[in-house]
Amino acid sequence: LKGTWTNTVTLVADDNVTSDGIETLQHTRQSETLANESVPKSFDIKKIYLAEYPTVISGLGRKKPNATDALVAAINTGTLMVNYQGHGSEDLWADEEVFNRVTTIPRLNNERLFFLSAPTCDFAYFDKPGVISGAEELLITENKGVIGGFVSSRPVYSAPNAALNEAFYSNLFPDNSSTHEARTIGEAYFITKQVFDESNDEKFFLMSDPALVLNSPSIPVAIDSVNGNTLNENSIQIKALSTVSVAGSVKNSNGDVDNNLEGEGFVTVYDAEKQKFIKDLNETVVKQGGIIFNGRVSIENGNFRTEFVVPKDITYENKNGKIVAYVFNDNNDGIGFTTNVIVGGTDTTVVNDNKGPEAEIYYDNINFENSFLVNPDFKLIVKLTDETGLNTTGTGVGHKLEAILNEDVENTIDLSNNFTGDLNSGGKSGLIEYNFFDKEPGNYNIKILS
Known part of the structure; x- marks a missing residue:
């Protein structure tokens, strides 16, 4: 199954509130580090941080149902990987139960199976007689759930969990790229375990076919020009209300344009990233910029081109945005991106018609x-x-x-x-x-x- 879901990673992070009160563990910070250092920049990263969601107090305790809804929606819409950072058990993620084996799995409707990384306690406690853990049920349930997982079977500790998980992601995506080298899950696991062999690390295992290769885009794609200007060290500015053209190409193994490739693609243009301060954590996180444009394009002889009008509602901070191109046909798919665009300013020569769609x-x-x-x-x-x-x-x-x-x-x-x-x-x-x-x-x- 091809689609932009193969270029999506969903990061879920616990907050700092437990049944015992406020704690100092930095699950959200660990998730931010993973996003910034180990997940390829070409990916569309969805963040579900519990600290950003409203709390509901009921007879069942402290819950965050909107966070659970966001997780279910992300999985059912399609995501290549889900990573959960925080407290857990055989059945649950977090005190607020953002994931509950009994109530969440029945809500899943994802034929696009995802790979799970869960640096948390006990979630894959596979050797307890008469008990099926959450990770096991996600794996064995037919036509939904996970394709595999990097999970723990015993109580583990937050800091070494995060270090191990970051290494696994870095080894899964060498050179921080999804298209550089297609490593199997088993290869990434083996390389990681050569270095991480302490007692805490031994409680993690691969719940997967080790020969599995993630269904991430594998063909390199280049954003060649914006407004006819070749992208190089100098960033190109795009302004509100202006018409912008984007041209790109699909590459072969030699780095040349693959003139034989025909298909379709999606070009997505993002506004500049935003910094958001989460008061409850006293922590600032990075939020992906809004989508300025997301459109389908034809791929002909390995080349594509599109144009669009930049909306008036941009950040105007004159910071770097991002352009991502995802291409596909019946046989292959590929990805490419650039951050060599500055978003800001207004094209004063354009008259706004002030009419809605x-x-x-x-x-x-x-x-x-x-x-x-x-x-x-x-x-x-x-x-x-x-x-x-x-x-x-x-x-x-x-x-x-x-x-x-x-x-x-x-x-x-x-x-x-x-x-x-x-x-x-x-x-x-x-x-x-x-x-x-x-x-x-x-x-x-x-x-x-x-």
């Missing part, structure tokens, strides 16, 4: 009009069109792509990352596709803000 709402299938009956698990589809370009950054006040379900304005649903531009449309039309799960029977109304 046209929107059409469908459910499950765009060919089914007037569909009012849906299953508990259903897909919301919104078709958007705007001849001056669509704003998908999700950063402007009142300008987000979002849904309001049953007038619940306090818990809007951010749709910004679920939009994909139509093939070769230049960001002027496209679809939002958002999956709902486990909805109770009854009447619902939904409002789309764009």
Whole structure:
């Protein structure tokens, strides 16, 4: 199964609140270190940090249901890997139970199996008679769950866990690249265990076919130019309201353009990264910039080109953004990226028409009009069109792509990352596709803000 999910890594981190009070362990900081130092920069990194989610106190204790919802949505939408950093047991992740074997696994609906790394206690306690651990059930459940895991079978400690896990990721992705060398899970595990052989490390094992190679994009792709300017040491600026062109190419093993490759691709342009201070942790984390453009392109003779209008709602900080190109056909897929673009400023020669896009709402299938009956698990589809370009950054006040379900304005649903531009449309039309799960029977109304 090809798709941008093969270029996605989901990082989940515990907060610092336990049943015994506030602790000093830095699970979120460990996750940030993994993201910054060991995960290739080409990946789309989704972060689910419990400290950022609201707490709900009930008769069942302290919970963070929105974090669990985000985890289930990330898995069901598709992610190559999930990493959990924090406290755990045979059945649970975190005191707030962001993952609960009994209640979370039944909610999973992911035919795109992910690889799990879980530097936490006991989650793969496989040798306790009569007991199935969470990791085991994720592995043996048919048609969903994990393809394998790097997990522990006993109580382990936070700091050495993090060091071991970072080494495993670094060995899985040599030179911090997903396309440099296709290592098997077993090779990465073997190299890691040659160095990490202390008592804590011995409690970790590979719950996987060691010959497995992750389904990450393997063909190198280059972003060749922006606005006709070749990318080199000098970054190219893209301004709000300006029309930007991006051209790139797919490379062969010799580094030349693969003129025989035909297919499709997705070009995604991100705003500059943001720093977010989490008061409860007294910690600053990096948040990926909003999506300025995400559109489908044709690959012809190994080359692709697209253009789009930069929305007005950018950060204006004149910092580096990122352009990622994912390409695929029936046989292969590839990835490439650049950060040699500066996002900021405004093209003052352009007149803003101050009109919003046209929107059409469908459910499950765009060919089914007037569909009012849906299953508990259903897909919301919104078709958007705007001849001056669509704003998908999700950063402007009142300008987000979002849904309001049953007038619940306090818990809007951010749709910004679920939009994909139509093939070769230049960001002027496209679809939002958002999956709902486990909805109770009854009447619902939904409002789309764009």
